Amino acid sequence: MTHCAISRFSQAAPDDIPNLFSRTSHFRFFDADGSLTHRALSPGRRGYRVIAVETTGHCASFTEADRTALTFPLSGRSVVEVAGQVVDTRPGQGFAITPSDRTSRLCPGPDGRYRSFTIIGPAGEMPGGLRADAWYRPRDDRLQRHCIDLLQLAFGMAETPGATRPAAFDAFEALIDDMVRGLLSDSGAVTRPGPGRDAARLVGRAKDHIAAVYDDAVTIADIAARLGVAPRTLQAAFQAQCGQTPRAYLNQVRLEQMRRLLQHSAPHTSVTSAAMSVGLFHVGRCSQAYRLHFGELPSQTLARARG
Structure with missing residues (x-):
């Protein structure tokens, strides 16, 4: 994620089409002078792709074989059809689509542009509780706003020469990993720790581990994996014992x-x-x-x- 690559597409070059996903079977601009710009952060060690999209409006059909995508519209309107359902999304709402075939229409806002951020997760990974060929609407509005703020900051730093060091982008990707898992986690799949002693023991072990790794670009999922529990189990234990999240601690x-x-x-x-x-x-x-x-x-x- 240390630099930003820019790709531009236009109606003037109709054979040059974007390939964010596994396969693009159809792509068409709404207007004869249509244009599309992708600004993509270089993937970090965790494998996330982060793309800022700006288009005058287009429709496309995609297939994604093994990655989950989380999108935050910033202006305009996104209409996606997946598994026979239509997902109509506007600014202030996010949506996630798991591996599937989908058709999308990105419609411009009053300024003639559609803009969004999209996070494409590592291949073969879906947060617990999600299934393929489906879409999800994140429920935590506050966390969505924090994620958008983080993405704006990451792009700003990547596009400013010498603004920061590679280690900073490792930290950004660790935060993105935590936020994506938090937004897409299925509360029905949460495994909660037992009351009292079990939760206290888990929190104590987590604090010991954090004391050893706090200066690394570590995620809550990393810590939970080290302790042999699900991230939401660790979250629940910290809330019960400390009244705060493990990320806050x-x-x-x-x-x-x-x-x-x-x-x-x-x-x-x-x-x-x-x-x-x-x-x-x-x-x-x-x-x-x-x-x-x-x-x-x-x-x-x-x-x-x-x-």
């Missing part, structure tokens, strides 16, 4: 470790270096979270430590 640990580095700073220590060394790669947002947590900016902590 991981961020708390990172902020506390950052504070220790600033309080006992070496001559070369900066706010940016301290943040990045604990796995926090967006310094602006990190500083806001730090102030909420500790009542001061990280620069103030560093200045006080240096007298």
